[in-house]
Amino acid sequence: MGAFQTLPGFREFFPEDLARRNHVFRLWRRTANAFGFSEYDAPVLEPLDLYRAKSGDEIETQLFSFTDKGGREVALRPEMTPTVCRLVGERAGTLKRPIKWYSIAEFYRYERMQKGRGRCFFQLNADIFGEPGPEAEIELIALLIQSFTAFGLTAEDVWVRLSDRNLWFFYLEALGLDEPRVRAVLGAVDKFERMGDDAFKPYAEKFGPLDEAIKAKVLAFLQIKSLAGLEQALAAAGGGERLSARLADWKKLLGGLDAMGLSPFVTVDLGVVRGLAYYTGFVFEAFDRKGELRALAGGGRYDDLVAKLGGPELPAAGFAIGDMTFSLLLEQRGLMPPLAPAADVYVVIGGQKEREAAFADIASLRGAGYRVEYPMKEVAFGKQFKAAVESGARIALIYGSEELARGVVKLRDLRSRTEHDVSKAEVASAVRSVFTGQ
RNA sequence: GCGGCCAUAGCUCAGUUGGUUAGAGCACAAGAUUGUGGAUCUUGGGGUCGCGGGUUCGAGCCCCGUUGGCCGCCCCA
Known part of the structure; x- marks a missing residue:
């Protein structure tokens, strides 16, 4: 490459x-x-003499050393x-x-x-x-x-x-x-x-x-x-x-x-x-x-x-x-844990209108410190749920036209595979209660 | 600084005595699929075959060089 x-x-x-x-x-x-x-x-860069003084001149062959533009002998x-x-x-x-x-x-x-x-x-x-x-x-x-x-x-x-x-x-x-x-x-x-x-x-x-x-x-x-x-x-x-x-x-x-x-x-x-x-x-x-x-x-x-x-x-x-x-x-020894970065919340978005409605909540959840992801392009719902699972998120928030027409957002717990409506105004506190276990 | 082995896609690898346009799996992306789960199927993108030279009608394959990697020696503050 x-x-x-x-x-x-x-x-x-x-x-x-x-x-x-x-x-x-x-x-x-x-x-x-x-x-x-x-x-x-x-500093990462030090005077070469610092290492000569400690270890002798031979040390120089083992160093990344050079002369800087001011004529100083230096070494990483x-x-x-x-x-x-x-x-x-x-x-x-x-x-x-x-x-x-x-x-x-x-x-x-x-x-x-x-x-x-x-x-x-x-x-x-x-x-x-x-x-x-x-x-x-x-x-x-x-x-x-x-x-x-x-x-x-x-x-x-x-x-x-x-x-x-x-x-x-x-x-x-x-x-x-x-x-x-x-x-x-x-x-x-x-x-x-x-x-x-x-x-x-x-x-x-x-x-x-x-x-x-x-x-x-x-x-x-x-x-x-x-x-x-x-x-x-x-x-x-x-x-x-x-x-x-x-x-x-x-x-x-x-x-x-x-x-x-x-x-x-x-x-x-x-x-x-x-x-x-x-x-x-x-x-x-x-x-x-x-x-x-x-x-x-x-x-x-x-x-x-x-x-x-x-x-x-x-x-x-x-x-x-x-x-x-x-x-x-x-x-x-198998002591290096799996360290894939995981989202807390994945936001599923119906269309352009719903996207804008979701953004306000996304911003406030992120402000509260949650790791929130959402699809950048319009994507079929099926794919979004797949992406939600792959993101490692605990919960998915669903901003669909039906829900928004009723003034609610659907909150799906991706572990228990259960979901319920929460009113749009209470999204943040509903999310918080999932993570704090009520 | 010295020695042995190695180098093909992001990763793991295949590639016939040297023969046409270099393949597979995984991964990635799109579709099947415009309201619900890691699956499946189809399709796609992705390669200066590490680089340079040589031999040859023809080189991923053979030869030389070089760079890089792995392993060991020296060293290891």
């Missing part, structure tokens, strides 16, 4: 597509509001985190703490398309600023989970894998590794699930083979799946102040989630490291239980980022859920 098509990876939302998207956004919004988060928004936003850090940083001194903010926005990444990944997508972003303790993570992970369960998903469908970059750091340092080596090992941990032993190759190339005793401990640590296992491993590592402080945070976090009834969703899983990005504490990722889809959501603590982007020191944690994989999951 035509000479022009959408750019690769971009999406068009026909009405039925937009209805599904809006359904997702509506429940996300309701959920975030229930948790006391405030919604914000910000690939994520919300740097932006929200700037917003909060600007007013950090005057905002009430904790700062709980969310947004539903579109993002753009210049990447190869795959199932559940395109070049444009929407995310629910939720962040808490100003709260350094695991109380923030409790709130965030609870919101994350309720953002799933609001749609009917259960712990049979989704789970959240919970890990801790700080704990890894402290643990590896306790094993005697310096910071560059710790980072290299974390890189291997991140890829171990997918690559197996090959994940340690980059480390070996840089620093020589990893000591076998240490590697065994790393692999054992990586496989820990419970708080008890964590306690054991840390005790074996000789405890230490920082490690026991982390353990206390873990207990608080898991205890809080358990008290909220969310334990069935959450698993200790130190195999999750979330790249090498900017995370500084707890990190978590959500997946479908069957493991058929890409990650549904990801997040964690990033206490240094606001300051790194020029703001004040401000502890922060947050997560994002993408709409593509999430919608796929809802479809797969």
Whole structure:
């Protein structure tokens, strides 16, 4: 069709597509509001340096970036985190703490398309600023989970894998590794699930083979799946102040989630490291239980980022859920409801005279907020009733010559297939009483 | 950035060893049907066969290129 098509990876939302998207956004919004988060928004186009500052120069290959007519290097936003850090940083001194903010926005990444990944997508972003303790993570992970369960998903469908970059750091340092080596090992941990032993190759190339005793401990640590296992491993590592402080945070976090009834969703899983990005504490990722889809959501603590982007020191944690994989999951589980737009009232019109008589009532019903449809052309009655049913309307109002001669309109209940006359003056109240159930 | 598969109507697809004017179902529209229900029947509109080149008397079909899509790798903030 035509000479022009959408750019690769971009999406068009026909009405039925937009209805599904809006359904997702509506429940996300309701959920975030229930948790006391405030919604914000910000520019789609940002200075390129904002992302260079956060992620380094390589990031540019993954961005829609260009030079604008004023010579500024700009980029379509690939994520919300740097932006929200700037917003909060600007007013950090005057905002009430904790700062709980969310947004539903579109993002753009210049990447190869795959199932559940395109070049444009929407995310629910939720962040808490100003709260350094695991109380923030409790709130965030609870919101994350309720953002799933609001749609009917259960712990049979989704789970959240919970890990801790700080704990890894402290643990590896306790094993005697310096910071560059710790980072290299974390890189291997991140890829171990997918690559197996090959994940340690980059480390070996840089620093020589990893000591076998240490590697065994790393692999054992990586496989820990419970708080008890964590306690054991840390005790074996000789405890230490920082490690026991982390353990206390873990207990608080898991205890809080358990008290909220969310334990069935959450698993200790130190195999999750979330790249090498900017995370500084707890990190978590959500997946479908069957493991058929890409990650549904990801997040964690990033206490240094606001300051790194020029703001004040401000502890922060947050997560994002993408709409593509999430919608796929809802479809797969049959949790995307049929969302055909339905009329409330369909007006059946006899002829030109009756049309004009009907218009006044149509206008006032619409003014009252009812969704009212009528045929734009003169159409046989039989067809109009068919159209009335197909419109999804609850009732049909019949403006025929016989009725109008008697000063009435016929009101037909399309569900019960019953009808009665109402006086022309009382059409609006008759319609209202049908919808309010008298 | 790399690899595999694919591309015919809005959707799902058929299309004979290369042969005349490219078909079906669904969807849409009109009629049967000018006062009452999702049906049925009839009819209709809708195609640069993704695009460009090549081979051939002749290409939807074969060859090359290209664009786009799906799937995977890299990446995934």
